[in-house]
Amino acid sequence: xxxxxxxxxxxxxxxxxxxxxxxxxxxxxxxxxxxxxxxxxxxxxxxxxxxxxxxxxxxxxxxxxxxxxxxxxxxxxxxxxxxxxxxxxxxxxxxxxxxxxxxxxxxxxxxxxxxxxxxxxxxxxxxxxxxxxxxxxxxxxxxxxxxxxxxxxxxxxxxxxxxxxxxxxxxxxxxxxxxxxxxxxxxxxxxxxxxxxxxxxxxxxxxxxxxxxxxxxxxxxxxxxxxxxxxxxx
Amino acid sequence: xxxxxxxxxxxxxxxxxxxxxxxxxxxxxxxxxxxxxxxxxxxxxxxxxxxxxxxxxxxxxxxxxxxxxxxxxxxxxxxxxxxxxxxxxxxxxxxxxxxxxxxxxxxxxxxxxxxxxxxxxxxxxxxxxxxxxxxxxxxxxxxxxxxxxxxxxxxxxxxxxxxxxxxxxxxxxxxxxxxxxxxxxxxxxxxxxxxxxxxxxxxxxxxxxxxxxxxxxxxxxxxxxxxxxxxxxxxxxxxxxxxxxxxxxxxxxxxxxxxxxxxxxxxxxxxxxxxxxxxxxxxxxxxxxxxxxxxxx
Numbered sequence: 001x002x003x004x005x006x007x008x009x010x011x012x013x014x015x016x017x018x019x020x021x022x023x024x025x026x027x028x029x030x031x032x033x034x035x036x037x038x039x040x041x042x043x044x045x046x047x048x049x050x051x052x053x054x055x056x057x058x059x060x061x062x063x064x065x066x067x068x069x070x071x072x073x074x075x076x077x078x079x080x081x082x083x084x085x086x087x088x089x090x091x092x093x094x095x096x097x098x099x100x101x102x103x104x105x106x107x108x109x110x111x112x113x114x115x116x117x118x119x120x121x122x123x124x125x126x127x128x129x130x131x132x133x134x135x136x137x138x139x140x141x142x143x144x145x146x147x148x149x150x151x152x153x154x155x156x157x158x159x160x161x162x163x164x165x166x167x168x169x170x171x172x173x174x175x176x177x178x179x180x181x182x183x184x185x186x187x188x189x190x191x192x193x194x195x196x197x198x199x200x201x202x203x204x205x206x207x208x209x210x211x212x213x214x215x216x217x218x219x220x221x222x223x224x225x226x227x228x229x230x231x232x233x234x
Numbered sequence: 235x236x237x238x239x240x241x242x243x244x245x246x247x248x249x250x251x252x253x254x255x256x257x258x259x260x261x262x263x264x265x266x267x268x269x270x271x272x273x274x275x276x277x278x279x280x281x282x283x284x285x286x287x288x289x290x291x292x293x294x295x296x297x298x299x300x301x302x303x304x305x306x307x308x309x310x311x312x313x314x315x316x317x318x319x320x321x322x323x324x325x326x327x328x329x330x331x332x333x334x335x336x337x338x339x340x341x342x343x344x345x346x347x348x349x350x351x352x353x354x355x356x357x358x359x360x361x362x363x364x365x366x367x368x369x370x371x372x373x374x375x376x377x378x379x380x381x382x383x384x385x386x387x388x389x390x391x392x393x394x395x396x397x398x399x400x401x402x403x404x405x406x407x408x409x410x411x412x413x414x415x416x417x418x419x420x421x422x423x424x425x426x427x428x429x430x431x432x433x434x435x436x437x438x439x440x441x442x443x444x445x446x447x448x449x450x451x452x453x454x455x456x457x458x459x460x461x462x463x464x465x466x467x468x469x470x471x472x473x474x475x476x477x478x479x480x481x482x483x484x485x486x487x488x489x490x491x492x493x494x495x496x497x498x499x500x501x502x503x504x505x506x507x508x509x510x511x512x513x514x515x516x517x518x519x520x521x522x523x524x525x526x527x528x529x530x531x
Binding site: 150 | 236239250254439444
């Protein structure tokens with residue numbers, strides 16, 4: 001489903017974010033990206049939703065080579081995946097309802113279907129009682145649930161999450177991870193960057209470890225599939 | 235989402251942005267309104283002067299003053315020459331006594347002055363009624379002015395041409411000043427929209443991440459500029475009408491009334507003014523969206 005072929009990403013001033021990464025992620029997996037700050041986790045995700053382009057190598061998502069994807073087609077690629085961030089990235093002046101239904105709205109989904117989709121999705125994340133609240137009126141955990149609901153409303157095959165629990169306390173973090181786990185059980189591929197060793201071991205199905213841009217470990221839970229030094233692990 | 239739904243969405247987002255940042259938006263609207271008002275005043279002045287000149291042109295006279303010792307045959311030759319010119323409808327000979335009577339009728343208070351003269355002090359004159367192209371007549375008048383027996387030529391068309399030049403200059407200055415001010419208005423609107431894109435930069439990023447196309451991300455900002463431009467032009471149109479109406483109620487000399495307050499704009503001109511404001515707004519809305527250094531760079 002997601003394939004990286006010798007992918008490198010070098011930012012200006014020769015800062016290497018990813019170096020010669022080759023990896024294949026199958027449909028339906030729950031993959032956790034690990035590594036210290038600056039290891040390349042966010043860049044890995046950014047390359048998948050085409051917020052960045054690789055300096056070298058090829059990335060194929062669902063059979064589509066992202067290198068040959070015109071800029072104008074990027075929004076259509078992003079609609080096939082849900083993206084969740086540490087800072088929630090919600091539209092502050094819009095209600096929970098408006099945030100969650102924004103994509104269906106601009107896609108021209110009729111109001112009745114929008115309502116059905118939103119109610120179902122918000123119920124799934126446990127926010128059906130906060131439809132008219134603004135993000136600032138919600139806790140961090142609730143805001144992240146809104147972001148997850150927004151990512152799920154278009155029923156994507158793939159959810160990318162960049163440190164989704166980074167701004168949350170341990171209790172809320174576990175709640176969010178349970179939610180991802182639940183989403184994964186229903187067949188969605190999850191690719192989640194996390195620096196929390198406990199959470200990733202408890203919820204992850206496969207662990208990719210990055211260190212200074214290099215893929216240094218690729219483990220099935222409890223079963224190492226690519227033997228490496230594991231440098232940079234927390 | 236079809237085009238109308240998209241436009242509705244853009245309009246609601248744009249109006250929301252304008253309401254939230256109404257102080258800074260009001261500045262851009264005021265700049266646009268002032269620009270269009272000044273341009274509109276000059277346009278009105280140019281239009282009214284042109285109309286007044288046309289109306290005065292129909293009353294314009296061409297008079298050839300002759301020496302009183304010219305014989306009837308010599309006057310008849312001149313008259314025949316004039317009647318042969320294309321555009322000349324009629325030539326009326328006014329004798330000295332007839333001229334004196336006219337003077338008394340037109341200026342009764344000055345009639346006593348004429349009592350000092352035993353004979354009429356006025357010369358014989360030929361009044362020419364013409365229509366259409368006066369080019370040939372004007373040429374003939376230039377030639378005849380130096381002929382023996384012709385003391386003077388009075389051609390109203392000359393000063394009307396001067397007035398016409400002033401009207402054209404007013405229109406040209408109006409266009410130039412209006413153009414410069416419209417650029418200023420567009421820049422002012424662009425500044426407000428640029429500020430708006432900066433304020434909402436996180437939302438813009440969020441919208442892009444969930445798959446919104448640039449059409450949906452940029453649309454509200456373009457409409458924001460358009461709304462500001464249209465609001466400015468509506469304000470300018472209202473202010474122009476109020477000024478026109480207010481000045482019309484004042485006691486002003488007839489030539490000022492004719493030259494400046496004869497007619498307000500035609501509906502087409504008013505629509506053009508609105509369109510001009512809308513265009514300035516549209517351009518102002520598009521500028522920040524195309525800047526490489528901005529949020530959309």
